[in-house]
Structure formats: C-alpha cells, structure tokens
Amino acid sequence: MTAPPPPAQQLTRRLRDGLDRICAVMRADQWTIAGAAGLNPTQVHALTFIAGRAEKGVRVGAIAAQLGVTQPTATDSIAALVRKGLTTKEADPDDPRAVSIRITQGGRDVVRGIGLAITATERALEMLSPAEQNELLLLIIKTIRALQVAGAIAPQRLCVTCKYFRPHAHEDHRSPHHCDYVDAAFGVEALRLDCAEHEAAPATHQDAAWRSFAAADGAKSGETGSATP
Ligand code: SF4
Structure with a gap:
C-alpha cells in the first residue's frame, strides 16, 4: 500500500484541486464571453494582451509566451483576428524585418465589450x-x-x-x-x-x-x- 503524501503536500494538492475547479468555471466563462464576440478564448486572450500594448504593438513571440502556447498556435489566432479586422500586422518600427501586431478600433470595441461582461467568477468573488x-x-x-x-x-x-x-x-x-x-x-x-x-x-x-x-x-x-x- 502506498504511503499517503505528507500533510503539507496533501494541503498543496487540495489547493490545486480547488483552483482547478475554479479554473473550470473560468474556462466556461471565457467560452461564453468569447462566443458572444465571435471568437474563441485564445483569440480573446491574445486580443486583450495586444490591446494592453497598443502604443508599440507586439510581436508574435511575446503573444505566444503570454498565452503559454506555441508560436504556430499564436500565429493562427492572430491570423483569425486580422481576418476579422480586429488587429493588423505591420512592420515593427524597431526592426523593419519583424512584424508587429496592433489592435484596430474594432478590436478595441470588442475588448471594451468583453471587459463589461460580468462572469460567474466575478459574482462569486463579490461574495x-x-x-x-x-x-x-x-x-x-x-x-x-x-x-x-x-x-x-x-x-x-x-x-x-x-x-x-x-x-x-x-x-x-x-x-x-x-x-x-x-x-x-x-x-x-x-x-x-x-x-x-x-x-x-x-x-x-x-x-x-x-x-x-x-x-x-x-x-x-x-x-x-x-x-x-
Ligand atoms: S507604474 Fe504601474 S506597475 Fe509600476 S508601480 Fe505604478 S501602478 Fe504599479
């Protein structure tokens, strides 16, 4: 019979399990909000990240790192955002060989709408x-x-x-x-x-x-x- 983990580890696992359940609700929230905007959660996360760096634009590698996804996955999400007119791809002012992603006014409107959405997680936190x-x-x-x-x-x-x-x-x-x-x-x-x-x-x-x-x-x-x- 395997010995139970030490008490400190048991507590850490209980916390992890609890956070996992909260994350499941947050993921459902994200799908609902993203779906209402015609996007998926990864695209919403990317768009929000880009919106917070509107003054300089942002490179694909930084978006991939922030989202914790591979560069090809980030590239696909950005391509979808460009097709929907929410972001643009431009030459990076610091390095003309590199591409910089910028948000459009339409993208800003979507981010503003997403920010106004009240989620189940927020209602629980208000308690x-x-x-x-x-x-x-x-x-x-x-x-x-x-x-x-x-x-x-x-x-x-x-x-x-x-x-x-x-x-x-x-x-x-x-x-x-x-x-x-x-x-x-x-x-x-x-x-x-x-x-x-x-x-x-x-x-x-x-x-x-x-x-x-x-x-x-x-x-x-x-x-x-x-x-x-
Ligand atoms: S500039 Fe922003 S991140 Fe830095 S200390 Fe002020 S509020 Fe905090």
Missing part, C-alpha cells in the same frame, strides 16, 4: 468581504511572482516587479505603497497585475522591493486605501 478580496489579491500576486521566478509564465507587468514601485514608503496603513510614475500613494487593493506603465526594475531592485513588500506580508490585507495609481 468575499473587501478584506478577503485584498487577502486573495496578495496571494494571487505571490503565486504569480513565484511562477514567474520559476520561469513557468512569461514576465507579468506587476507592481511588485516595477521600477516605479516603492513598497511601504508611507506610514498610512491604508495607502502604504508608492508609485513613482504617478507620484501617488496607494493601498493593497490597487496593486496592479497588468499595468501599461510598468517598466521592469533591475533584478536586484526587484529582489529588494519584494523582500520589503513580503516582510510586511504586502501590508495588512484587511485594510483598504483609497488612492489608485
């Missing part, structure tokens, strides 16, 4: 108190960062990896962090997962910022601030 939502946001940030450090996902535009982020720069427990980009204090609830103004900090700066952020457990999760960078 959590603001303190619980803050706690969950911190845990998600920690998990995403751990995945990023492990190389399991492409670098994300998180506050905690941004050169403009100064954790616990203020004594105000509701808005302890500071964004140098907008020169404003902000609280846990405003920590970004995908900020258009993000610029990756050097590795040493990221490590120091993360230690400072994590040492105080990313601020007290139950406290909410009002400023949003």
